[in-house]
Amino acid sequence: MNEKAMRKNRWQSVIFLLIIIVLTYWSSFITQFNFWDGLVTIPEATGWMLSNLSITQDSLERLPKIMETLVETIFMSIAATTLAAAVSLFLGLFGSNTTKVNSFLSVFARFVASVSRNIPVVAWSLILLISFGQNSVTGFLALFVGTVGFLTRAFMESMDEVGQSSVEALTATGATYFQIVSKAVIPQCLPQMLSWILFMIETNIRSATLVGILTGTGIGYTFDMYYKTLNYNAVGLVTLCIVIAVILVDLISNYIRKVIL
Structure with a gap:
């Protein structure tokens, strides 16, 4: 009985994870968000902040x-x-x-x-x-x-x-x-x-x-x-x-x- 309950919980977790993944990709498609493009711009954005947001006299x-x-x-x-x-x-x-x-x-x-x-x-x-x-x-x-x-x-x-x-x-x-x-x-x-x-x-x-x-x-x-x-x-x-x-x-x-x- 316990093994059956554990198997059921495992399947529920897998299904829930798949739903989250599908919703994430669907949301990215609707909003036209590209994760890779955002990741590539991080070094450039970091450099801009370090050069422009520095504290001066x-x-x-x-x-x-x-x-x-x-x-x-x-x-x-x-x-x-x-x-x-x-x-x-x-x-x-x-x-x-x-x-x-x-x-x-x-x-x-x-x-x-x-x-x-x-x-x-x-x-x-x-x-x-x-x-x-x-x-x-x-x-x-x-x-x-x-x-x-x-x-x-x-x-x-x-x-x-x-x-x-x-x-x-x-x-x-x-x-x-x-x-x-x-x-x-x-x-x-x-x-x-x-x-x-x-x-x-x-x-x-x-x-x-x-x-x-x-x-x-x-x-x-x-x-x-x-x-x-x-x-x-x-x-x-x-x-x-x-x-x-x-x-x-x-x-x-x-x-x-x-x-x-």
């Missing part, structure tokens, strides 16, 4: 301005994430099967999470750009809306995994809804929730660069300005600063995760 003189916009982007990402986390906490409580108040609020919370999560941050930036114009508010709101959807979903799943024994024990003693949430639910899922918040801060710092290009704010605007003026040396410095900032934030987040988990 002139580009280093722009470092204070670049760092100013980079810090602005980091703080905007942190602010959008923390505010979104506060909103997502309430939506998560309403949407979780463990803590939901009623079916209407549960459906509403899940609907908000689904809509805001399934629309990309870039699309939110373009939608909000029409209403709020090209400013920092638009970038902040784009990150905020996208984060609300992701964190609400993550918080709901974390709350659904909470052990029911403590919830039932407090319910049996006549505890109120807020007492159950604060004493049984939040303490158990708080480490996972903090981990998700840290993850979204990292993600939003990366996304803020692209959002800034569209909304004319932060490090994204600086990158776009140097790129459009063909100042590739400054573009290389901006890229390097973004990479270093993301790595530092990632290291700090990993350290905090080890402490709280």
